[in-house]
Amino acid sequence: MNQFVRFTIDGTECMATRGQYLVDAARENGIFIPTLCNFPGVKPKGSCRICSVKVNGKLMTACTTPVAEGMNIENESKEITELRKSIIELLFVEGNHFCPACEKSGNCELQALAYRFGIMVPRFPFQFPHRSVDASHPRIIKDHNRCILCKRCIRVITDESGRSIFAYRKRGIGVEVVVDPKLGKQLTEELAQKAMDVCPVGSILVKEKGFNIPIGERRYDKVPIGSDIENLQITKI
Amino acid sequence: MGQKITIEPVTRVEGHGKVTIHLDNEGKIEQTRLHIVEFRGFERFVQGRPFWEMPVLVQRLCGICPVSHHLAAAKALDVIVGAGTGEGLTPTGEKMRRLMHYGQIFQSHSLHFFHLASPDLLFGVDGDPAKRNIIGVALEHRDLAVQGVMMRKYGQEVIKATAGKKIHGTGAIPGGINKHLTEEEREYLLHGDEYMNIDKMIAWSQDALAFFHEYHKKNKDIIDHFAEFPSSHLSLVRKDGALDLYHGVLRAVDAEGKKILHDVDYQEYDRYIDEEVRSWSYMKFPYLKEIGKQAGWYTVGPLARMNTAEFIDTPLAQKEFEQFKQYNGGKPSHKSMHMHWARLIEILHAAEKMKELLNDSDLMEGELVTKGNKLPEGVGLIEAPRGTLFHHYKIGENDMIKMANLIVSTTNNNQPMNEAVNQVAVKVMTGKKEITEGMMNAVEVAIRAYDPCLSCATHALGQMPLEFEVYDASNSLIEKKLKH
Numbered sequence: 001m002n003q004f005v006r007f008t009i010d011g012t013e014c015m016a017t018r019g020q021y022l023v024d025a026a027r028e029n030g031i032f033i034p035t036l037c038n039f040p041g042v043k044p045k046g047s048c049r050i051c052s053v054k055v056n057g058k059l060m061t062a063c064t065t066p067v068a069e070g071m072n073i074e075n076e077s078k079e080i081t082e083l084r085k086s087i088i089e090l091l092f093v094e095g096n097h098f099c100p101a102c103e104k105s106g107n108c109e110l111q112a113l114a115y116r117f118g119i120m121v122p123r124f125p126f127q128f129p130h131r132s133v134d135a136s137h138p139r140i141i142k143d144h145n146r147c148i149l150c151k152r153c154i155r156v157i158t159d160e161s162g163r164s165i166f167a168y169r170k171r172g173i174g175v176e177v178v179v180d181p182k183l184g185k186q187l188t189e190e191l192a193q194k195a196m197d198v199c200p201v202g203s204i205l206v207k208e209k210g211f212n213i214p215i216g217e218r219r220y221d222k223v224p225i226g227s228d229i230e231n232l233q234i235t236k237i
Numbered sequence: 238m239g240q241k242i243t244i245e246p247v248t249r250v251e252g253h254g255k256v257t258i259h260l261d262n263e264g265k266i267e268q269t270r271l272h273i274v275e276f277r278g279f280e281r282f283v284q285g286r287p288f289w290e291m292p293v294l295v296q297r298l299c300g301i302c303p304v305s306h307h308l309a310a311a312k313a314l315d316v317i318v319g320a321g322t323g324e325g326l327t328p329t330g331e332k333m334r335r336l337m338h339y340g341q342i343f344q345s346h347s348l349h350f351f352h353l354a355s356p357d358l359l360f361g362v363d364g365d366p367a368k369r370n371i372i373g374v375a376l377e378h379r380d381l382a383v384q385g386v387m388m389r390k391y392g393q394e395v396i397k398a399t400a401g402k403k404i405h406g407t408g409a410i411p412g413g414i415n416k417h418l419t420e421e422e423r424e425y426l427l428h429g430d431e432y433m434n435i436d437k438m439i440a441w442s443q444d445a446l447a448f449f450h451e452y453h454k455k456n457k458d459i460i461d462h463f464a465e466f467p468s469s470h471l472s473l474v475r476k477d478g479a480l481d482l483y484h485g486v487l488r489a490v491d492a493e494g495k496k497i498l499h500d501v502d503y504q505e506y507d508r509y510i511d512e513e514v515r516s517w518s519y520m521k522f523p524y525l526k527e528i529g530k531q532a533g534w535y536t537v538g539p540l541a542r543m544n545t546a547e548f549i550d551t552p553l554a555q556k557e558f559e560q561f562k563q564y565n566g567g568k569p570s571h572k573s574m575h576m577h578w579a580r581l582i583e584i585l586h587a588a589e590k591m592k593e594l595l596n597d598s599d600l601m602e603g604e605l606v607t608k609g610n611k612l613p614e615g616v617g618l619i620e621a622p623r624g625t626l627f628h629h630y631k632i633g634e635n636d637m638i639k640m641a642n643l644i645v646s647t648t649n650n651n652q653p654m655n656e657a658v659n660q661v662a663v664k665v666m667t668g669k670k671e672i673t674e675g676m677m678n679a680v681e682v683a684i685r686a687y688d689p690c691l692s693c694a695t696h697a698l699g700q701m702p703l704e705f706e707v708y709d710a711s712n713s714l715i716e717k718k719l720k721h
Binding site: 100101103133135136141205207208209210211212213214215216 | 285286287289290292293294297318400401402405406407408410411415416606635636637
């Protein structure tokens with residue numbers, strides 16, 4: 001069987017390795033499909049739904065769907081764009097996201113996506129939930145106000161035996177991501193920094209590390225999220 | 238029949254306020270009050286946030302002088318992270334912050350003098366309100382308006398180069414600063430195009446003083462006798478008595494110029510200063526503890542700084558300072574309109590300081606941050622454009638803010654502004670049958686001289702600015718005039 005497959009994204013002919021997930025296949029073809037919960041190197045979950053695309057007319061999450069021969073993918077249609085905007089807006093209103101004083105501002109993927117989609121104000125009412133800030137760990141602060149429950153930290157930050165240092169606590173609308181009390185000591189300085197970097201928003205903060213990177217030098221200060229992918233020089237085979 | 242007059246909103250000030258004036262049956266002034274009708278609650282909602290967020294979070298108090306809050310908070314946190322009080326930072330850290338601050342003083346004072354105060358001077362306190370605004374200035378005094386706009390822009394550019402952006406930047410962090418000045422930024426500010434260069438700014442600062450002197454000569458009555466009343470004055474001064482807007486010791490002088498607060502370490506400000514709450518205003522009334530609530534009030538701001546400082550360490554501003562001192566016979570000036578004079582001297586001083594700093598190589602290289610042993614509490618003071626600004630924080634064991642106390646410049650000037658309102662109201666309204674727009678503006682001119690920032694002072698929820706209401710002796714509203 002041929003290891004390459006041909007497919008189209010918004011009518012553009014693309015080629016990728018058989019079995020690649022759609023987000024990765026699109027990236028290799030210089031096409032950006034936005035993601036939030038997805039993270040390179042860990043098994044995709046498809047929980048945030050921001051990467052939703054239409055595959056042959058059916059809604060699928062691009063981070064969990066392997067590419068196949070002849071797929072027709074809708075990525076930037078009006079319907080998909082509206083869906084993604086709604087998801088971003090809902091994430092903003094269901095938490096307490098005050099960008100002005102957030103250390104992650106400029107490096108935040110949620111904020112960067114809002115800018116990319118031109119969201120000036122959410123159309124849904126703010127929920128202003130009562131959430132706490134957990135500063136009990138000596139290395140990090142877990143600000144539940146900003147957590148979007150993407151589980152990136154749970155999947156990426158593990159100890160030497162592969163056990164997740166972060167975990168879900170409570171259920172339903174009250175669910176929170178916390179440092180596992182039994183494994184908290186395993187969170188080294190290096191892992192704490194990694195956890196902060198892995199978090200797509202400003203929910204995990206390394207203590208006393210704030211605003212060291214000046215405005216203008218932050219990841220999304222100069223170019224919108226996804227433009228690194230779109231500016232890739234693609235060699236067509 | 239007695240009357241109560243209310244001026245609401247107060248215009249050409251930052252924030253929302255209201256003045257009430259009670260008249261008795263003979264039309265004599267019984268009582269005047271400047272009410273601050275905003276409520277914000279910063280001191281409460283910063284509790285439980287990580288301490289290093291404070292310089293970035295608390296500066297949201299204000300869009301006019303956020304740099305002052307940014308720096309006062311950073312100075313308080315310097316103490317908490319063990320970087321000392323003001324002198325402990327690296328040369329780069331301190332000098333970059335100073336440059337940011339002088340940029341702030343320059344732009345804020347320019348905004349006040351050219352945009353807010355100059356319409357009263359150019360068109361008269363009772364001039365046609367349709368003309369008596371910045372648009373009127375732009376139409377009839379184009380050069381002055383351009384100067385005002387460009388001087389403000391220059392200050393904002395300095396802030397951008399040091400804080401990252403013009404409003405609500407992130408430059409100052411606990412223990413230092415997060416960036417150097419780049420060669421490109423330095424060149425732009427030193428030798429920029431026609432307007433954007435420091436020599437032009439110094440020259441325009443001198444022109445503004447020349448304009449004031451000329452106006453003063455022709456209008457001695459308003460400059461020297463409008464809202465004049467004795468007051469104590471308080472500010473930071475450098476240890477050697479020089480004017481220092483960024484750091485120093487706390488000094489207060491009485492109406493005669495005698496020291497009543499003897500160059501004390503501001504970490505212990507709460508030993509000397511307390512705040513009184515009065516039921517009719519969201520703004521507190523600070524006072525010197527030793528003197529007491531009644532007589533312990535004091536004035537802060539540009540005029541207070543001229544009255545507490547012994548000299549200025551930049552040559553051109555020093556010359557102006559000497560002239561100012563001589564004019565006032567070496568005694569503190571109690572003339573509210575001298576505040577404009579003092580503000581212009583500080584504009585010149587800030588411009589000279591910026592030139593000195595822009596030529597200093599420490600801004601371009603060197604360590605940015607220094608830290609030591611952590612402390613649970615820190616106080617940061619700065620001479621903001623409107624006066625001494627106090628930030629005081631305590632942290633808990635998990636690095637979260639446990640207590641925040643902010644005494645904002647305008648809060649310090651609460652009683653003086655009330656005194657000024659009273660002075661002017663008595664002078665212009667006593668026995669008058671009808672309260673004219675000119676009379677109401679006269680009261681506003683007195684408030685405006687303090688360049689109050691009412692949003693800051695209440696740390697605001699509410700709508701824009703002075704409302705006059707007229708009440709009779711039985712306290713029922715008989716007339717209301719709105720000023721927008």
